[in-house]
Amino acid sequence: xxxxxxxxxxxxxxFIWYLTFSANRLxxxxxxxxxxxxxxxxxxxxxxALAIDIAHLPAVDPATNLLLTAAAHQARDADIRDRNExxxxxxxxLLILRAEVEIVExxxxxxxxxxSLTERLRxxxxxxxxxxxxxxxxxxxxxxxxxxxxxxxxxxVKYAFEDDSLLEPQR
Amino acid sequence: xxxxxxxxxAWDVPGGVQAHIxxxxxxxxxxxxxxxxxxxxxxxxLITESFVVPAGRPVAIPYNGAVARVLFGPVxxxxxxxxxxxxxFDILHLHEPAIxxxxxxxxxxxxxxxxxxxxxxxxxxxxxxxxxxxxEPVIEKLRxxxxxxxxxxxxxxxxxxxxxxxxxxxxxANFFADAKPNPDWRKPRTIGFIGRFSEPRKGLxxxxxxxxxxxxxxxxxxxxxxxxxxxxxxxxxxxPALRNKLQFLGRINDDEKASFLKSLDLYVAPNTGGxxxxxxxxxxxxxxxxxxxxxxxxxxxxxxxxxxxxLFENEDASSLAExxxxxxxxxxxxxxLSESGLERAQRFDWSQVSDEIMNVFMHARAPxxxxxxxxxxxxxxxxxxxxxxxx
Numbered sequence: 001x002x003x004x005x006x007x008x009x010x011x012x013x014x015f016i017w018y019l020t021f022s023a024n025r026l027x028x029x030x031x032x033x034x035x036x037x038x039x040x041x042x043x044x045x046x047x048x049a050l051a052i053d054i055a056h057l058p059a060v061d062p063a064t065n066l067l068l069t070a071a072a073h074q075a076r077d078a079d080i081r082d083r084n085e086x087x088x089x090x091x092x093x094l095l096i097l098r099a100e101v102e103i104v105e106x107x108x109x110x111x112x113x114x115x116s117l118t119e120r121l122r123x124x125x126x127x128x129x130x131x132x133x134x135x136x137x138x139x140x141x142x143x144x145x146x147x148x149x150x151x152x153x154x155x156x157v158k159y160a161f162e163d164d165s166l167l168e169p170q171r
Numbered sequence: 172x173x174x175x176x177x178x179x180x181a182w183d184v185p186g187g188v189q190a191h192i193x194x195x196x197x198x199x200x201x202x203x204x205x206x207x208x209x210x211x212x213x214x215x216x217l218i219t220e221s222f223v224v225p226a227g228r229p230v231a232i233p234y235n236g237a238v239a240r241v242l243f244g245p246v247x248x249x250x251x252x253x254x255x256x257x258x259x260f261d262i263l264h265l266h267e268p269a270i271x272x273x274x275x276x277x278x279x280x281x282x283x284x285x286x287x288x289x290x291x292x293x294x295x296x297x298x299x300x301x302x303x304x305x306x307e308p309v310i311e312k313l314r315x316x317x318x319x320x321x322x323x324x325x326x327x328x329x330x331x332x333x334x335x336x337x338x339x340x341x342x343x344a345n346f347f348a349d350a351k352p353n354p355d356w357r358k359p360r361t362i363g364f365i366g367r368f369s370e371p372r373k374g375l376x377x378x379x380x381x382x383x384x385x386x387x388x389x390x391x392x393x394x395x396x397x398x399x400x401x402x403x404x405x406x407x408x409x410x411p412a413l414r415n416k417l418q419f420l421g422r423i424n425d426d427e428k429a430s431f432l433k434s435l436d437l438y439v440a441p442n443t444g445g446x447x448x449x450x451x452x453x454x455x456x457x458x459x460x461x462x463x464x465x466x467x468x469x470x471x472x473x474x475x476x477x478x479x480x481x482l483f484e485n486e487d488a489s490s491l492a493e494x495x496x497x498x499x500x501x502x503x504x505x506x507x508l509s510e511s512g513l514e515r516a517q518r519f520d521w522s523q524v525s526d527e528i529m530n531v532f533m534h535a536r537a538p539x540x541x542x543x544x545x546x547x548x549x550x551x552x553x554x555x556x557x558x559x560x561x562x
Contacts, residue, residue: 025308028282032314035284039534120530123336127315127534130334134311 023149029135033156036128043121044087048076050114051090057110059103068093087161132156174199174532175260175542177251178210179272181229181240183217187450188266188290191319191340195264196222198341198525209254211242211273226250226273234270241272251277252544260542262532267291268313269306269331279309282545284536286528287313289335292322292447292469299330306331314535317528320448322469336531340450341524344516347457350429360392360499363435363460365428365451366442369400374441374465379409379417380488385495386413392499397423397431432458436505437498440464443486449473452480453519456512461505463494479515480508 054060055068071086071093078086094114098104104111135156138144176192189210196206197220206222211229218225227247229240251273255263261284265274268287278285287310293299310316316335318324324335368375375396385392394417396402402419409417423431432438438455440462446469453473455462462480464470474480481498484490498505517523 021308025311028312035314035537035540036534038537120534123527123530124534126334126336127531130316131314134333 019143019147019149022143026135026138026144026149027153029131029138030150030153030156033128033131033135036124036131037156040121040124040128043117043124045076047094047114047117047121048072048090050110050117051075051094054094054097054107054110054114057103057107059106060097064093064097068097084159084161087159091161129158132158172261172532173205173259174207175255175258175263176206176208177263177265177274177277178208179239179241179267179270179274180211181242182208182210182212182223182225183214184240187340187448191288191290192266193220194341194343194521195525195528196220198521199529202525207254207258207260209251209273209277211240211247213240224254226254229272239270239272241270243271243273243276247273248276248280251280255281255542256544261540262286262536263542264288264528264532265313268310269327275306275309278312280544281542282312283542284532284540285313285542286315286317286531286535288317288319288338289323289327290319290340290447292320292326292445293330296330303331315531317531320469321472323447326447338524338527338531339519340448340453341521342450342453342457342516342519344457344520346425347429347432347454347516348459348513350426350433350458352434353427353430356395356431356434358393359436360389361395361435362392362437362439362495363395363397363431364439364441365397365423365431367398367400368396368405372443372445373398374443374486375405376408377441377443377465377486377488377491378439379405381492381495382413382416383410384489384492385499386416388496389499392416393418395420395431395435397421397428428454429458432460435460437495438462439491439495440470441491442467442470446470453516456480457516457519459509459513461498461508462512463491463498465491479512 051068051072055065055072060068071090074086075090098111098114139150139155144150176196178189178192180186180188182189192208196208200206200222208220208223209226210223211227212218212225213228215225227242227250229242231238231240255277263277263281263283263285265278265285265287267290268274268278269289274287278287310331310333316327316333317338318327318335319338319340321337324337327333327335364375364378366373366375378394382394396417397420399422402417406414406417420431432455438460440449440452442449442465444467446467449464449469452462452464452470456479462474464474464480464482465485466482467485471482474482476482481494483494
């Protein structure tokens with residue numbers, strides 16, 4: 001009898017330790033996903049700003065200017081629900097312009113900036129997708145659902161624009 | 172920015188990972204960043220770089236077909252703790268954090284913005300699968316993972332079920348491009364080989380087997396072999412009439428390596444496997460030497476399926492002989508490879524690679540964030556330090 005009384009608290013303690021350890025892990029993964037989203041968001045904002053600069057280049061015709069400016073503003077001001085559509089729209093608009101060889105050659109500096117930003121965007125997206133997958137994968141585990149270890153933390157999300165065609169390496 | 176690097180292997184023993192950290196740390200230091208490297212050291216007196224903090228004497232364990240000098244244990248852990256607590260890094264760059272050594276320790280002790288770089292490419296290993304569940308909670312603390320090659324990325328995906336950004340190893344492309352050839356080595360039809368040739372996976376045996384076929388068509392062919400090992404043993408397998416075509420140079424330093432590559436007509440990499448990246452090929456390209464390499468995955472990636480070097484069937488001596496003879500016969504092909512290689516080598520130059528790594532650093536941290544000790548470790552340290560005060 002005394003034997004069991006000794007073991008039960010020990011197992012309970014161990015189990016509590018395991019739960020806090022697991023909750024800690026998940027908390028860290030949530031934090032990772034938040035950081036990666038903040039960084040991704042910052043780069044998307046810079047892309048929108050750059051798109052406006054490109055739209056105002058003298059060689060860009062008024063129609064394209066309007067299209068690009070509208071897309072950039074939409075991407076910048078979109079709330080979370082419209083974000084996906086807005087970013088995809090901006091990517092499409094930038095892709096159209098990127099295909100115009102004369103304009104690209106006339107302004108090499110701004111377009112190389114766009115290319116390097118695109119490259120950084122690609123890395124930011126890869127890291128974010130990875131962080132979201134890790135957090136979601138952990139939340140699905142039985143023990144996390146049983147003990148509600150996620151608490152009130154929102155489920156990290158991915159956006160469809162993260163599969164954008166602009167993000168293929170251009171080499 | 173204040174950057175901390177952790178090396179898993181002894182700093183005073185030459186190796187690819189250590190060289191990578193050293194060059195990267197120098198590069199960032201010259202750009203005005205503050206750097207510190209924590210590394211095991213067999214002899215602290217041999218460390219010349221001021222930014223290296225020795226963490227203790229490593230122990231030798233067999234790993235991936237070679238001997239690795241690694242460091243772990245409570246003493247090492249307390250060194251790591253102290254280093255992290257006092258330095259207040261903006262980012263911690265851990266190398267090979269999946270190997271039981273200092274980087275893994277640092278990863279489990281620290282909390283905050285950390286990036287891990289995975290160098291090694293290992294085949295599917297039962298051991299690796301067995302320890303993966305133990306590693307997972309530690310490795311997932313890394314905000315970003317970098318693999319030095321597609322092969323290393325694949326290894327990571329198989330063993331740890333996690334993806335990585337591929338950023339290649341860096342080289343000082345100009346260091347090799349500007350090197351002077353050594354007149355003693357600069358002879359027509361000279362083939363070069365660098366590596367610990369006593370290890371079968373480096374593939375010297377394949378090259379020696381191909382030698383008779385090459386010598387039949389080009390009797391003036393010469394093979395220069397650089398790297399630590401006993402040349403006499405390696406020569407046993409070679410026909411005595413051909414032995415005068417071989418020259419063993421022993422271990423060479425970085426300057427000698429650059430002028431060695433610069434003196435060659437062809438560089439041959441007959442490695443039969445176990446390579447993750449193949450930095451020597453990047454260096455050979457930077458020196459403008461045409462390359463013949465085995466078609467193992469790492470080399471196929473690096474040479475883009477033969478675009479930047481001639482590939483031969485792995486472990487097939489007659490295929491190797493054919494490739495070499497073909498290039499010796501056609502000067503224009505050699506020149507073409509040399510020129511495209513020079514251009515390609517710029518992709519591996521530190522100027523580009525360090526920017527890509529810095530970009531990952533930026534993505535890994537939130538503004539104003541610092542590397543700290545994790546809370547569990549903090550509470551333990553608090554308990555221990557209180558005991559210290561009492562005694």
